[in-house]
Amino acid sequence: MNHAQDALYWRLRHPIVRDLASVLLAPPLWLNQHELSRPQLLGAHGFRYLLDLDDNPSRLPEHLLHPLLGKYAENLLAFWLSSAPHTALLARNVAVPPLGECDFVAKIHDEVYHIELCCKYFGGQNVWRGLNPNDTLAKKAEKIQQQIQLSQHEHAQKIWREMGISGSLKRACVIRGNIFTPQAQIPAECAPTAWQGFWFDDFGKLADWVAQQPLFSGSRVCHLARNAYLAPARVAFEQTQSWQDAPPDKQGICAIVLPRPDGYWHEHSRAMFQAA
Incomplete structure (x- = not known):
């Protein structure tokens, strides 16, 4: 799925609201039986609230x-859970010694949830790794499965009782990110609707490939900072570079951007480049 073509990002202008929308609305990177759904996160008035924040x-x-x-990403979700009409943030980063911690405890439509959030960006040809090569999709998926069990442990149950929460908490995950492959195809380990992009083993090969694609004629490149991965880029001309002038970073994630009538350059596609 080409995430940058979602019409919502043609409407939203403020970068933080765009990032918030991605935390709430992007498809999961991989499937998990506890994935929190869009209706649960948004409620009846979520879209209207997002537009109001943008304005x-x-x-x-x-x-x-x-x-x-x-x-x-945690700050964004915490803000939403504490301010959306149908949610209430009860706790954040709850330590469950000696096992770990729960990201969020929140009430959604009068039900109490333990929520785990992760935003990950993996690429490669056969093994899906982050820019940190020790960070892999397989490891993170396994860790999320372990983390989501924390709230059911007897140590956690004691904490919930002390907080005045009775009964078992529902478990939920919010799993976001991108998968990058040579042909921008979604591997079997990822959700069928996951956001995907192109993978190259160095920036020079990416630049050469873009030059051969009629679709990207007139495009420019925007190297993305680590905290700018969440939403499709919408940037001023000054934040972009020509493919010839862009520095050949050893690894990173960049947006292939094209101009739109609003005067900004919008992400059309995304690519990761890293050594194989």
């Missing part, structure tokens, strides 16, 4: 931004 960004807290992608 009135002063309502966004100043502390949301964070240089680390994982913390930034």
